[in-house]
Amino acid sequence: MTISARRIVEIIEPEPVIEGAGVRLKRSIGTPTLDYLDPFLLFDDFTSGNPRDYEAGFPLHPHRGIETVTYVLKGEVQHRDTLGNAGSIGAGDIQWMTAGRGIMHEEMPQVRPGGIAGFQLWVNLPAKLKMTKPRYQDIRSGE
Secondary structure, eight states, X not given: OOOOOXXXXXXXXXXXXXXXXXXXXXXXXXXXXXXXXXXXXXXXXXXXXXXXXXXXXXXXXXXXXXXXXXXXXXXXXXXXXXTSOEEEEETTOEEEEEOTTOEEEEXXXXXXXXXXXXXXXXXXXXXXXXXXXXXXXXXXXXX
């Protein structure tokens, strides 16, 4: 098998956005510049050392027909949803939520010394799974 180098065609800088109750993010997928990567719908970087950028969090809001994958590099994010799940993920942990036919949840970054860092990816579910039962799981860094 021969591996050949490929030329970089374009570098796209993430765009600053404000989501939730005022959280400042950097979005690279799901912008007018890059909106055609189905099944990847959105990719956000929520890294900040300034608590005002993230402390308002993402109060209760709905999702449907997608999966969200959140990976925390630094800090802590608390989660609660309408399935009765509640908990917290920290550095190295992953939150995997299948919204399926619909779920409401909140994600609240916690103010800690050193700030917060992480990213979230939204993945479009195939048509046959859009109405699947919603579920939530944490994957701990040690697993």
